[in-house]
Amino acid sequence: MFPKVLVDTRRRIREDGRVSTARAFRLSVAAVSAYVVAQRVSADAKPVTAALTALLIVQVTFLGTITDTLRRIVSVLAGVGLAIAASLLVGLTWWSLALIVLISILIGQALRLGPHLLEVPISAMLILAAGGAGVNALDRVVETLIGAAVGVLVNGVAPQRPRIRSAGMAVERFADAIAQLLDRVASALHEGPVSPVMAGEWLDEARRLSKRVELIERELDQASESRRLNPRAVGMPDTTPDLRTGLQALEHAAIALRAVFRSLAEGSNPTGDEAHSDHSVDDDLQEAIAVLVADIARAVRDFGALVRAEGDQMGETHVVELEEALEAAREARARLTELLLVDPHEAVGLWQRRGSLLAGVERVLAELDAEERRRRTQQRREQAAAARGPGAQAAERLRKTTSRVVTENTPLRRVRGASRDRP
Helix, strand or coil, X not given: CHHHXXXXXXXXXXXXXHHHHHHHHHHHHHHHHHHHHHHHHCCCCCCHHHHHHHHHHCCCCHHHHHHHHHHHHHHHHHHHHHHHHHHHHCXXXXXXXXXXXXXXXXXXXXXXCHHHCCHHHHHHHHHHHHCCCCHHHHHHHHHHHHHHHHHHHHHHHCCCCCCHHHHXXXXXXXXXXXXXXXXXXXXXXXXXXXXXXXXXXXXXXXXXXXXXXXXXXXXXXXXXXXXXXXXXXXXXXXXXHHHHHHHHHHHXXXXXXXXXXXXXHXXXXXXXXXXXXXXXXXXXXXXXXXHHHHHHHHHHHHHHHHHHHXXXXXXXXXXXXHHHHHHHHHHHHHHHHHHHCCCCCCCHHHHHHHHHHHHHHHHHHHHCCHHHHHHHHHHHHHHHHHHCCHHHHHHHHHHHHHHHHHHHCHHHHHHHHHHCCCC
């Protein structure tokens, strides 16, 4: 497992590094281009406002660029207008500055500028600091318009790749986090008896893992948004629903694991019938639970890899691995079930606790079921394909034909592999 962790870490660093480098390059080009254009148009010798605006305009999605451009222009114009009025009426003092900031925030709220609200007072203060009304205010407006135009142009000419890959990696990282917790649990069970404190820590960590789902859902929303009005998404099937269902399955599995950990926590402090149980049987039982937890960890990790690959339209290569992991987990569960059998009339508490453990395991395996997921995914994709228009279907056929030609051509396949992660 350790070498696999190293390989996965290296792959993620490589993929994230490529995406980050490409994004930094796009931002730099946009900022420098806006600065050069503004130098030729504006009277300002150092039109950094244009570079700053272009830097802020080049957002993740093309639709977001248009929306942010309009809001940013409105916020800058509002700030410039307020600065001109303040410089003509009262000038810049500590009390006028306080009044300007207050009025700017109120104007921003009234205009519903959202994240660009603070740009109204910032623009006003920059104009006042530069001398107030006149050419400085006009230059500020011109530079803002130039920066906004360059930012939109950069995203229009060189749009980013839809953020499906990064969203899929986020889902896979969530699966890895669950699997790492299960690996630690399995190792502890192999080593010896589990203390109540240790079992309680596992339960707390499982609860914390569930809180990460909201952040991943935001990344999925951004991935879906990045497809809108994006030329690079034409003919590319929308796989974000597959990522969402995969995330939901992992979330449900994490919740089901709480019941498993709760049963382990309760079993770590035996009372009544359990306190007088056969220790040799307990040792066999603990070893069986350890084997099962390790197999589930492997299945969760393979499921995460499958979901990520489905987002890249390359998920079939991981199905066999997941099915093998699930089969091993089912065999371990069958052996554990035999060891957990007790008479409910003789040990009611023990029977309930062990039943809860088995129910939690059964729920996890059901959420990770490869065959059921393949059936639902295929059904959803067929429905989505039927709902697409003729143009989108033709573009998808062209994309598939091109992909098949590249796959059958070794030199082209190498070029494609080198550029796959570029946005």
